[in-house]
Amino acid sequence: MRNKAVATPTRTKEILDTYGFAFKKSLGQNFLIDVNILKNIIEHAGIxxxxxxxEIGPGIGALTEQLAIHADRVVAFEIDQRLLPILENTLEAYQNVSVINQDILQADVREVMELKFKEGQPVKVVANLPYYITTPILMKLLMDRLPVESITVMIQKEVAERMAASxxxxxxxxxxxxxxxxxxxEVAMTVPKTVFMPQPNVDSSVLHLKMRHVPPVEVENEEFFFDLVQATFGQRRKTLMNNLARHFKATMDKQQIRVRLDAAGIDPGRRGESLSMEEFAELARHFYEK
Structure with missing residues (x-):
């Protein structure tokens, strides 16, 4: 018979006490203690x-257990070696879970997918991510262009809002x-800090990212495009002209920048936050030089 779900305050405390586990602040460990929230995450992920x-950072297996119940197979990457014996215990009833003791930022996720999943199987990333490393993890998954259908993650509310912002x-x-x-x-739901142990200082949100087969705009050089976008937000209160003049100061004067902005049909007095992705792509087309 299965034990009580891992994601309850009493069971979590019991597991931590049994193993004498101490949270590592440096790993941003906050464990979920609400089964209903986990079931909602799994529903939003379409598992x-x-x-x-x-899964990334399974902790003591709260989300892993629910994934094991609902999915065909689960692969969880855990960086903290101290959690391996705990996961072995909390997940022993499930034969469809593999735990890999590796830093997701160093892992060859594509190779793991080939080894662990059936050919053509729809794969989704579902995780409660540590706040301090959310952006590097998500950007690695996206830039590696992994063959996954979607990414559904619990992250800091403010970061989720930034990622989904218009x-x-x-x-x-x-x-x-x-x-x-x-x-x-899209931000799928907001999650109060009270459902974590220990409680973080801020609320969280579940962010659902559906992978695009092709980007919404065509750009000649992605690295240049992202650099240019970043430059326009260099100092948020400054105009495009000022931010771009600062960024290109070694190669272009203001007059050359103005000519390119005019050609792109974009007013130099606007700010980065007013530009759509299409306008950024247009900007990149006129500033990119092979």
Missing amino acids: DRESGAI PNSKSYGSLSIAVQYYTEA
Whole structure:
């Protein structure tokens, strides 16, 4: 018979006490203690009996257990060696889970997918990510262009809002463009800090990213495009002209920048936050030199 779900305050405390586990602040460990929230995450992720699931940072197995119940197979990457014996215990009833003791930023995820999932199987990433390393992890997954259908992650509320933001909003910036270039992003739900142990200082949100097969705009050089976008947000209160003049000061004067902005049909007095992705692509077309 299965024990009580891992994601309850009493069971979590019991597991931590049994193993004498101490949270490592440096790894941003906050464990979920609410089964209903986990079931909601799995629903938003669209996990079913056909799905393969990749989890990052399983902790003591709260989300892993729910994924094992709902998915065909689960692969979880855990960096903290101290958690391996705990996971072995909490997940012993599930034969469809593999735990890999590796830093996701160093892992060859594509190779792991080939080894662990069936050919052609729909694979989704589902995770409760450590706040301090959310952006590097997501950008690695996106830039590696992994063959996954979607990424559904619990992250800091403010970061989720930035990733899903639209132009002309306070949250919109270079991160919004980077994420939305690869995915369709939406904030699926907000999660109060009270459902974590230990409690973080801020609320969280579940962000659902549906992978795009092709980016929404065509750019000649992606690295240049993202650099240019970042430059326009260099100092948020400054105009495009000022930010671009600062960025290109070694290669262009203001007159040359103005000519390119005019050619792109973009007013130099605008700010980066007012530009759509299409306008950024247009800007990149006129500034890119092979």
